[in-house]
Amino acid sequence: MLWLALHLPALPLQIFTRGLADPSIPIGVIDASRRTRILAVNTAARTIGVFAGQALSAAQAIAPNLRVQARQTERETALLAEVACWAGRFTPRISLAPPDAVLLEISGSLRLFGSLGIIEQQAQDGLALLGIQARTACAPTPLAASWFARCGQASAAGTDWLATLDDLPLSILDHTEAPSASASLSSALELLDGLGARSIGAVRALPSAGLSHRRGQAVTLLIARARGEQADPRTWFEPPARFAHELALPEPTDHSEALLFAARRLFASLAAWLHARHAAIDHCRLLLIHESQSPTTLELVLGHPANDESHLALIARERLTTYALPGEVCALRLEAEHSLTHGQLTEDLFGAAGQDRNDAIRLLDRLRARLGKDAVRRLSTVSDHRPELAWQTLDASAPLPRAPLDKDKALSFPERRRPVWLLPEPQPINPQQFALLSDAERIESGWWDNSDIRRDYYLAQHKDHRLCWIFHQLDPPGGWYLQGYFA
Numbered sequence: 001m002l003w004l005a006l007h008l009p010a011l012p013l014q015i016f017t018r019g020l021a022d023p024s025i026p027i028g029v030i031d032a033s034r035r036t037r038i039l040a041v042n043t044a045a046r047t048i049g050v051f052a053g054q055a056l057s058a059a060q061a062i063a064p065n066l067r068v069q070a071r072q073t074e075r076e077t078a079l080l081a082e083v084a085c086w087a088g089r090f091t092p093r094i095s096l097a098p099p100d101a102v103l104l105e106i107s108g109s110l111r112l113f114g115s116l117g118i119i120e121q122q123a124q125d126g127l128a129l130l131g132i133q134a135r136t137a138c139a140p141t142p143l144a145a146s147w148f149a150r151c152g153q154a155s156a157a158g159t160d161w162l163a164t165l166d167d168l169p170l171s172i173l174d175h176t177e178a179p180s181a182s183a184s185l186s187s188a189l190e191l192l193d194g195l196g197a198r199s200i201g202a203v204r205a206l207p208s209a210g211l212s213h214r215r216g217q218a219v220t221l222l223i224a225r226a227r228g229e230q231a232d233p234r235t236w237f238e239p240p241a242r243f244a245h246e247l248a249l250p251e252p253t254d255h256s257e258a259l260l261f262a263a264r265r266l267f268a269s270l271a272a273w274l275h276a277r278h279a280a281i282d283h284c285r286l287l288l289i290h291e292s293q294s295p296t297t298l299e300l301v302l303g304h305p306a307n308d309e310s311h312l313a314l315i316a317r318e319r320l321t322t323y324a325l326p327g328e329v330c331a332l333r334l335e336a337e338h339s340l341t342h343g344q345l346t347e348d349l350f351g352a353a354g355q356d357r358n359d360a361i362r363l364l365d366r367l368r369a370r371l372g373k374d375a376v377r378r379l380s381t382v383s384d385h386r387p388e389l390a391w392q393t394l395d396a397s398a399p400l401p402r403a404p405l406d407k408d409k410a411l412s413f414p415e416r417r418r419p420v421w422l423l424p425e426p427q428p429i430n431p432q433q434f435a436l437l438s439d440a441e442r443i444e445s446g447w448w449d450n451s452d453i454r455r456d457y458y459l460a461q462h463k464d465h466r467l468c469w470i471f472h473q474l475d476p477p478g479g480w481y482l483q484g485y486f487a
Contacts, residue, residue, distance in 0.1 A: 002107040002116070003142045004090075006083060006123065007135045007149035011100040013040040015075045016250045018131025019262035019332070026050060026066045027250055028059060039071060067250055075248055076100075079132075082245045084237045086130060086269050088276030090119060095142065095234040101149065103142045103234065129268040129309075139165075142234055143226040147172045162227060166201030173200075173222055192219065200226075243273050243284075243336040252291060252328035256320040259288065259329060263316050266334040267309035279339035280305035286316060287333040288325065295333070296325060305340045385445040386453055387422060387483055417459060419469045419484035426471070426481035434460040434470060443471075457483070 008014060012029050020027070026045035028038045038054045045066060050059045060066055076099065084094050084102050090113070093105035106119055113119045120136050127134050137148035144165055147153075151168055170192060197203050200223055208220060224230040247262055263286060274280055282305045288296040298319045300312060377393040384390045438459035446452040454474040462468055467486040473479050 001105055001140060002110070002138060003140070003145040004104040004106050004116075004119065004123070004136060004138050005097070005142070005145035005149035006087065006102045006104070006127070007137075007146065008080070008083070008100045008132060009135060009150075010040055010133065011076050011079065012071045013042060014132055015072060015079050015248055016069050017042050018265055019247050019249045021258045021261040025250065026063050028056075028066050028068050029071050030056060030068060031071050035070075069250065072248070075246070078246065081237075082269055083127070083130070083132065083134075085239045085243075085245075085276075086126065086272040087123075088239055089126070089272045090123065092276075094237040096237055097142070097146055101146050102237075103146065105142075106138075126268075126272065129265070131265045141226055141228045141232060143222070143232055144228075147226060165226060166199065166204065168200050170197060170199055170203060173219060239273070239276070243270050243334065245269055246289075246331055246333040248331045249329065252330045254325045254328045256317075259332065260313065260317055260320055262332050263334070264309065264313050266332060267312040267316070270312070270334060270336055271307055271309040274307035274339060277339055279341060280307040281336050281339055282306075283338070284312070284334060284336040286319075287335065288329045289331040289333060290327045291330050293327055296323075296329075298323065385443050386451070387418075387443075388426075389446075389451075391422075417469075417486070419486045421487070422484040423482065426483050429470060429480050429482045431470075431472075431480040433463050434468065435463075436460050440472075 010017075012031075013027070016027055016029070017023075020042075023042075024044050026048060027042045028045055028050060029040045030037065031039045036056050038050065038052055038056060038059050040052050041050050041059075045059075045063060049062045050066060056068065060068075080096060080098065080100070080102060084096055087094050087102055087104055091104050091106050091109045093108075095103045095105075097103050106116075109119065110116060113122070116138060120138070123136055124134070135149045135152055137145055137153055139145035139148055139161055144161065147165070147168055150172060153164065153168070192203060197206065203219060203223065221230060225232045245266060247266055249258075249262060253259065266286075270281075270284065282302045284300050286298040286300060288298065290296070298316070300315050300319065302311070302315065306312070377395065380392055380394050382390050382392050436458045440456040440458060442454075442456050444452070444454045455471040456474065457469065457471045460468050460470045469483045469486065471481055471483055473481060
């Protein structure tokens with residue numbers, strides 16, 4: 001087996017900074033149990049002299065514009081689950097390692113992605129799109145991979161990984177996520193520290209019988225698990241059937257660009273969730289959460305199933321720029337309930353299959369988002385020879401009608417030119433101002449609904465050189481009429 005650990009060292013801070021568009025804004029997080037001390041700070045705050053462990057009063061004296069946030073453990077747990085959902089694009093064998101790590105068993109994915117280095121690089125790049133900075137490391141056991149990632153150790157999946165494990169500081173055991181990390185482990189670590197054991201290798205060099213006699217069994221069992229000498233069963237993470245994740249903003253805002261920046265993080269997470277399922281969506285919901293009123297809901301409707309975060313962000317931009325918010329937004333929530341099977345197009349030699357179609361779909365979705373769902377319509381033909389009744393408008397997302405299976409029963413139109421621009425009502429004309437360019441095309445139809453017509457149609461040119469479609473009315477009172485124009 002081969003495990004990849006994703007360790008989020010600044011998880012309490014990143015639930016706020018991942019939605020921050022301006023990195024120069026200083027942010028600090030305080031713990032609920034120690035509200036007078038700074039728990040974590042971002043780079044901007046560290047640059048001006050604020051640091052973790054500093055008294056809050058001193059930090060605010062140095063940086064009056066420091067934005068202080070209370071730690072939210074519920075959001076940390078939710079973000080860890082979001083990362084696990086996102087990691088499903090690499091492997092379905094995922095295990096949570098609370099409070100700040102996710103473990104992936106990737107031995108079955110190496111051939112698919114090419115190499116371990118490619119998987120690690122794609123993991124780093126993908127997490128950056130989510131607004132998350134993480135340390136990654138690999139090892140044949142989950143506990144060793146987690147320890148390597150916490151120590152910032154490079155991937156150690158080779159034959160010398162046990163030697164690398166021996167060099168790790170013994171203090172790493174105090175950060176284990178195992179249930180056995182209790183008072184017995186803490187007392188054992190204090191004992192070993194008093195004996196001068198500072199690394200895992202130094203502990204292994206001590207007599208095992210003496211350690212067991214001195215309550216050091218908890219430490220030896222953890223080391224045995226990390227080395228693969230003891231079983232280390234893991235509970236597999238089950239991704240939810242529907243996507244629903246929330247992102248907290250560092251401060252309330254109603255600026256559309258700041259909201260769009262934060263929404264992109266959620267769209268990237270949704271895209272990875274869809275890729276893992278080989279699925280797409282044609283509808284999702286972006287909720288803008290306010291502090292003192294009900295959330296604002298933006299329905300993002302796509303004309304065609306998609307799983308591309310850039311496409312979703314484009315639609316969200318059109319909605320946000322035209323929507324008047326009732327107040328400032330303090331958090332965003334993205335929901336997608338129904339995923340659809342996503343059929344991949346076969347690319348040609350240059351990887352450009354369906355490019356024109358995709359561009360047309362993107363344009364259609366942007367128009368619908370900006371102008372409204374009912375403002376964009378699609379033309380469709382109707383099985384009727386009468387020109388004014390031979391077409392109809394449909395919703396832009398309505399499916400195209402299927403062609404008849406029996407071609408003999410399909411309505412066949414004559415091989416004649418038809419204008420795209422038809423007038424709402426035919427207009428009477430003076431035929432002397434037109435030159436006929438074609439033979440007559442007679443249309444007799446509509447007797448079944450008391451709207452029958454008998455007309456001879458001609459391709460004609462007006463004296464001002466416009467190309468027109470005119471007809472001669474055969475039924476009384478007769479006369480000549482203009483039906484439409486050619487481009």
